[in-house]
Amino acid sequence: MELSDLFSNLALGFSVAATPGNLFWCLMGALVGTAIGVLPGVGPVATMALLLPTTYYLPPEGALIMLAGIYYGAQYGGSTTAILINLPGESSSVVTVLDGYQMAKQGRAGAALAIAAIGSFFAGCVATVAIAVAAPPLTKVAQQFAPADYCSLMVLGLVFAIVLARGSVVKALGMVFLGMLLGLVGTDVNTGNLRYTFGISDLFDGIGFVPLVMGLFGMAEIMANMTNTERRDLVTSKVTGLMPTWEDLKTSAMSVLRGTILGGFLGILPGGGAVLASFSSYTLEKKLAKDPSRFGKGAIEGVAGPESANNAAAQTSFIPMLTLGIPSNAVMAMMIGGMMIHGIVPGPQVMTERPGLFWGMIASMWLGNLMLIVLNLPMIGLWVRMLMVPYRLMSIAILFFCCIGVYSLNNSANEVLFIAVFGILGYFFFKLDCEPAPLLLGFILGPLLEVYMRRAMLLSRGDAMVFIERPLSLSFLILAAILLTIVLLPNIRKAREVAFVE
Amino acid sequence: MRRRHLIGAAGVTILGTGTARAQAQNWPDRPVKLIVPYAPGGASDLMARPWSEKLSQAFGQQFVIENRGGAGGMIGTEAAAKSPPDGYTLFFAPGATLSVLPILRKTPYDPVKSFSPIARVGDLVCGFVINPAVGPKTLHEVIAYAKQNPGKLAYGSAGLGTSSQLRIEMLKHRAKVDILHVPYRGSADALNDLLPNTVQMMNEINVLPHVKAGKLTLLNINYPTRHPDFPDAPTLTELGFPDSDVQIWYSMQAPAGTPRAIVDKLSAKMNEIAASEDMKARMRGINVVVPIQTPEQVAQHLVADIKATAELIRDANIRLE
Numbered sequence: 001m002e003l004s005d006l007f008s009n010l011a012l013g014f015s016v017a018a019t020p021g022n023l024f025w026c027l028m029g030a031l032v033g034t035a036i037g038v039l040p041g042v043g044p045v046a047t048m049a050l051l052l053p054t055t056y057y058l059p060p061e062g063a064l065i066m067l068a069g070i071y072y073g074a075q076y077g078g079s080t081t082a083i084l085i086n087l088p089g090e091s092s093s094v095v096t097v098l099d100g101y102q103m104a105k106q107g108r109a110g111a112a113l114a115i116a117a118i119g120s121f122f123a124g125c126v127a128t129v130a131i132a133v134a135a136p137p138l139t140k141v142a143q144q145f146a147p148a149d150y151c152s153l154m155v156l157g158l159v160f161a162i163v164l165a166r167g168s169v170v171k172a173l174g175m176v177f178l179g180m181l182l183g184l185v186g187t188d189v190n191t192g193n194l195r196y197t198f199g200i201s202d203l204f205d206g207i208g209f210v211p212l213v214m215g216l217f218g219m220a221e222i223m224a225n226m227t228n229t230e231r232r233d234l235v236t237s238k239v240t241g242l243m244p245t246w247e248d249l250k251t252s253a254m255s256v257l258r259g260t261i262l263g264g265f266l267g268i269l270p271g272g273g274a275v276l277a278s279f280s281s282y283t284l285e286k287k288l289a290k291d292p293s294r295f296g297k298g299a300i301e302g303v304a305g306p307e308s309a310n311n312a313a314a315q316t317s318f319i320p321m322l323t324l325g326i327p328s329n330a331v332m333a334m335m336i337g338g339m340m341i342h343g344i345v346p347g348p349q350v351m352t353e354r355p356g357l358f359w360g361m362i363a364s365m366w367l368g369n370l371m372l373i374v375l376n377l378p379m380i381g382l383w384v385r386m387l388m389v390p391y392r393l394m395s396i397a398i399l400f401f402c403c404i405g406v407y408s409l410n411n412s413a414n415e416v417l418f419i420a421v422f423g424i425l426g427y428f429f430f431k432l433d434c435e436p437a438p439l440l441l442g443f444i445l446g447p448l449l450e451v452y453m454r455r456a457m458l459l460s461r462g463d464a465m466v467f468i469e470r471p472l473s474l475s476f477l478i479l480a481a482i483l484l485t486i487v488l489l490p491n492i493r494k495a496r497e498v499a500f501v502e
Numbered sequence: 503m504r505r506r507h508l509i510g511a512a513g514v515t516i517l518g519t520g521t522a523r524a525q526a527q528n529w530p531d532r533p534v535k536l537i538v539p540y541a542p543g544g545a546s547d548l549m550a551r552p553w554s555e556k557l558s559q560a561f562g563q564q565f566v567i568e569n570r571g572g573a574g575g576m577i578g579t580e581a582a583a584k585s586p587p588d589g590y591t592l593f594f595a596p597g598a599t600l601s602v603l604p605i606l607r608k609t610p611y612d613p614v615k616s617f618s619p620i621a622r623v624g625d626l627v628c629g630f631v632i633n634p635a636v637g638p639k640t641l642h643e644v645i646a647y648a649k650q651n652p653g654k655l656a657y658g659s660a661g662l663g664t665s666s667q668l669r670i671e672m673l674k675h676r677a678k679v680d681i682l683h684v685p686y687r688g689s690a691d692a693l694n695d696l697l698p699n700t701v702q703m704m705n706e707i708n709v710l711p712h713v714k715a716g717k718l719t720l721l722n723i724n725y726p727t728r729h730p731d732f733p734d735a736p737t738l739t740e741l742g743f744p745d746s747d748v749q750i751w752y753s754m755q756a757p758a759g760t761p762r763a764i765v766d767k768l769s770a771k772m773n774e775i776a777a778s779e780d781m782k783a784r785m786r787g788i789n790v791v792v793p794i795q796t797p798e799q800v801a802q803h804l805v806a807d808i809k810a811t812a813e814l815i816r817d818a819n820i821r822l823e
Contacts, residue, residue, distance in 0.1 A: 146700050187573075189685055192606070192662040192821075201580070201610075204573030345690035349697070411570055412577075451687070458684055459656055459700065 009359050010132055016360030017367055022065050025058065029066035030368045033073020034376060037090050038081050038383040039394075044074040044090070046218040048334040050398070052210055052341065053405040060342040061357050065364040067338045068318070071331050072124060072365065075274055075311045076372050079116040080383055083109060083303070092274035092310040095282040099295060099302030111244040112303050113380060115252050117373050118244075119308035123260040124369035127315035130264055131322070131362050135351065138323040142348035145324075148456035148466045152476035154449035157326060159480045160269055161441040163487045172438045175429075179442025180449075182207055190454050202414040209337050211415045212443065214402050215422025216429070216436045217330070222395045223427045244300075252304035255285050263309030267316030273329035277313035278306035315365055322358065323348055326448075330440045526763030529589050533564040537585075538594045539578025540571045545707060545788070549624050549752060550594045552784050556775045565592075574663060575599040576609055583611035587759035592768075593617065597751040598665055601807040605815055606663045613808060617755040619800035620765055621772040624790040626750040627729050628707045629722040630673070633699045641721040641741050644703075648679035656682040658692030658701040663820070665750045668811065669705045669724065671818035676743050707789050724749065731786070748814075751807070753800050769797050 016022060036047045048067055055063035078090025083100035096116065103112040145153070158176060165172035185196045186206030197203040244252075262284060263277035285305040286295045295302050317328045318335070325346035327333035336346045344350060344357070351358045406415050429436050460466035467473050534557075538550045550567050557565040570578030575596055582593035600613035611617075630641065636655070638644040648655050659666040662685050670683055681703065686692035689706035696704050697717065705724065713720045713732070723735040724747050738746040754772060756765060775781050776792040785792055795803065814820075 144698055146698070147695070187662075189661065189687055201573045201577050204576065205571075345688070345694070347694055349694060411568055412572075455684060455686075455695075458682070461653065461682075 005136070006132060009136070009355070010363060012355060013132075013359030013361075013363030014367075016061060016356045017065065017364035021059070022062055022360065022364060023367065025062040025066040026069050026364045026368045027371055029069020030073040030076075030372050030375070032066075033070035033075075034077035034080075034372065034379075034383065035386065036070070037074035037077020037079075037093075038386060039077075043217065043221065044071050045213065045330045045334060046221055046398075047074075048331065048338075049210060049213040049218055050401055050405055052334065052337055055338055056341050060339070060344060060354075061360050063342065064335065064338055064357065064361050065368075067335055068361055068365060069368045071335075072311060072314045072368060073372060075307075075314050076117065076120055076376055077383065078310075079120075079303075079307055080113060080376075080380060083112045083116065084380075084384060090274075092278050092314075093307075094275075095278050095306045096303055098282070099297070099299050102296065102298035103300065103303065106298050108298070111248050111300065114244045114377065115248060115300055115304050116307040117376055119252070119256040119259065119304045120311040121369050121373045122256050123263060123308040123312035124315060124372075125366060126260050127264050127267070127312045128362060128366040128369070130316060131319055131365075132359075134319055135323055135358075135362075138319065139348045139351045142324050145348075145472065146456070146470060147452045147459060148470050149472040149476070151449060151452035151456050152467060152473040152480070153324070153326070154445050154452060156476045156480040156483075157328075157445050158442065158449065159483050161438050161445070163483055165435055165438045167433065167435060169487060171434050175434055175436065175438040176442035176446075179439035179444075180446030182212070182439075183443045183446040184450075189451055190458070200414065202412055202418075206447070207443075208406075208415050208418060209333075209443075211406050211418035212422050213330070213334065213337075213440065214406055215419040215424075216426040216439070218398065218402050219419055219423025220426025220430055220436070222398060223423065224430045225391060226395065248300050252300050255281075255301040255305040256308045258284060258288075259305035259308030260312045263312030264316045266309075267313030267328070268319050269328065273317050273331070274310040274314045277309040281305040281309035311369075318361075318365075321346065322350065322361075325350070327441070327444055330437045333440055333444050336444075526589075526761050526767065529764050529767065530561050530563040532590065533566050534561075534589070535585075535591045536565050536567050536594055537578050537582045537591065538567055538569050539575035539582070539596065539599055540569065545626060546594065546596050546752065548788050549785070549790055552781065553594070553623055553754075553775075556781060557771070560771050560775065567594075574603060574607075574661075576603055576607070579603070580610045582755070583616035583757060585757050587618075587757040587761075589756065589760050589764035589768075591757060592620070593755040593757070594623065595753050595755045597749070597753070597807060598663070600753075600755075600804060601811045602663055602665065602668065602815075605808070605812050606820070614801075614804065616758050618758050618760050618765055619797045619804065620754040620756055621769050621776070621797070622793045622795045622800055622803075623752045623754050623772070623776075624785055624792045625725070625752070626707050627723060627725050627789050627791055628705060628710060628750075629720055629724050629732075629735055630669070630703060630705045631696075631709045631713060631718040631720050633696060633702050634717075634719050635699045636702050639719055641736075641738075644721060645677045645679055648677075648681055652680040653682055655703060656684050656701040657703040657705075658684050658686050658696055659704075660689040660692060660706055661685050661687060665748055666705050667820070668814060669748045670703070671820055672746055672748055672814055673743075675814070675818045676746055710789055725791070729789075729791075731789070745810075748811075749807075751803070753804070765797055 078093035082093040082096040086101040088094040259281040266277045321332040554565040579599040585591035657670045712718045
């Protein structure tokens with residue numbers, strides 16, 4: 001791609017993102033994201049699920065800009081809680097707790113917060129450019145994808161979802177399959193048969209995405225939090241010395257860079273995303289450090305690396321969503337939901353048909369990151385105070401909005417009941433230590449896999465060789481086979497388990 | 503459910519007779535609900551919004567769109583059929599929910615008996631398109647190509663039992679050609695495969711911007727008359743296929759039993775709106791034409807459409823389940 005194209009595309013993006021309305025939604029998204037990032041137990045997936053129905057009333061650009069803001073905003077907010085109260089505000093800040101809280105205890109909370117924000121900002125900027133550079137050529141490739149290629153890509157995606165899930169492979173596999181089974185409910189596209197609808201007409205189009213995620217993520221999280229009686233101890237109510245020292249910056253510069261690259265790469269992989277990126281970055285930093293024993297005792301690299309990595313991954317995970325229309329993680333599935341509400345079918349055509357939306361969203365990420373670094377540090381006091389709101393009050397408000405939100409989508413009372421059912425199911429998953437994210441990926445990718453496979457077979461007039469004859473399709477299948485073999489090898493499986501435990 | 507509805511309807515009728523005239527005179531004295539049986543963002547929603555705006559202005563009460571999507575429109579249609587017939591619930595009826603669904607599936611409503619027609623609200627204008635990479639430039643050339651290469655052309659539809667499937671089945675049946683029907687989940691999905699020539703043909707309004715951009719060839723117009731935006735596209739009758747236009751038409755319906763005075767009042771106002779230059783221009787912008795019809799004409803059109811669709815579905819042997 002020509003460099004001038006890149007600039008004219010970005011210029012178009014900024015002209016869309018910098019309109020007062022879109023700036024406002026970007027700010028709202030970033031603020032809401034930070035707020036829920038700060039609050040432990042309310043994640044970006046649940047929040048986006050809650051806000052999804054309301055985005056219908058916004059223009060599509062504003063809606064997607066706001067939803068995106070929530071995601072990367074949450075990465076900033078999560079670190080604040082992690083550093084100040086020894087509790088990860090977000091699952092992607094789990095590792096930040098290790099060294100961040102130790103730094104705070106040593107009176108260096110300001111430096112930890114600042115390096116987290118600076119690292120995130122740097123990573124955000126790099127990732128924005130990466131998206132702008134990588135998206136157009138990838139989109140070109142994607143436009144040539146035939147149904148057979150998509151089908152094999154889904155196979156690869158599902159294998160990734162299993163390989164990269166946290167915890168046991170067996171549980172992840174089970175959750176992916178359960179998700180695929182749930183995805184089977186509804187009308188069969190090719191024959192018009194009704195599957196597992198039990199005569200309930202609300203199920204004719206399948207289980208609704210929004211009630212499913214609101215239940216599995218929103219309701220279940222609230223129930224899980226209600227049982228959590230952990231006290232929140234503030235290490236310090238007053239944060240001083242926000243500027244890191246020259247020494248701090250020098251020590252963490254390379255960590256930030258490494259975290260950005262590693263996170264940026266992991267974000268693109270299906271099933272990857274911010275959580276995996278921060279864990280991997282922490283492991284990497286510890287391995288590369290001259291004195292690994294400093295880690296866990298307030299090493300600034302242990303904050304800088306993972307915080308950059310999670311933000312980079314949060315942003316690069318938009319690449320497969322924007323170019324292929326495939327969600328690499330639960331948050332991206334939510335973004336796709338946001339597009340569908342506006343009647344935009346995610347896929348390679350979005351960039352050519354709605355360039356304003358596409359580039360506006362990318363530009364808004366950079367603006368949002370800028371807003372976050374400017375706003376976040378001065379507002380830390382406010383965020384900390386918000387943590388003092390009793391959860392029992394907040395949970396009722398959240399539940400209330402959940403129910404109104406889902407009802408307003410189709411004006412269907414049955415869908416409100418579905419939230420309750422999935423909420424209870426989600427609570428059991430939580431108790432059984434089963435992560436719901438692979439289920440969601442199975443729920444999204446499974447039906448796509450089926451549709452593409454049957455469409456490919458229909459178009460090839462029943463010849464299954466089509467999956468092997470097309471070079472793209474064949475390479476995806478080979479990759480998937482290699483990945484599966486690797487993860488099933490006993491040595492690597494053990495190493496993987498150790499890595500995730502860490 | 504069904505019984506409660508009947509009792510409710512009977513109650514309304516008994517109470518209603520004496521005060522019907524007074525009711526109609528005051529109608530509407532509160533907001534009117536307009537049920538659209540598809541999710542927001544689609545063609546029907548796009549068409550319903552100008553109508554809700556214009557009706558709200560004309561009657562001084564809000565005409566609020568309620569999207570009740572799902573089951574190919576069945577859920578919203580059922581909800582409309584079972585609403586009280588007091589003029590405060592109207593149904594923005596896509597033709598398929600009344601003339602296609604009841605033939606293919608067991609529907610909890612009767613397309614004729616459950617509703618009282620008011621007016622036509624718009625017809626979508628489009629036609630068969632083909633990817634230029636295939637070669638043929640006219641419908642007759644396409645038919646000749648399909649006869650020489652049976653089963654080689656593939657046609658993408660918006661799904662089973664949609665008007666766009668009916669159209670290709672009609673063409674296959676009337677022109678005696680073999681074209682593979684590939685159902686998609688909605689027309690946008692099908693368009694994604696049409697542009698890279700994975701499927702070669704389609705017949706949905708979302709292809710029209712690509713026709714204007716020269717990326718697809720429009721073979722005909724699915725309408726009794728030519729369209730000013732596509733003056734070169736002939737009608738199917740001109741091409742030698744009379745009575746073959748499977749139109750996508752929309753109407754405003756009220757639950758059966760709605761006072762006649764309210765239906766007449768609405769019908770008169772709606773036809774007045776449809777005739778206005780402003781409405782015509784807005785509808786043309788989304789490739790829609792609004793025919794002016796009385797409630798009786800709408801009813802006749804529906805009965806004729808049901809009959810023609812049933813014949814086509816039987817002849818072409820289209821089945822669900």
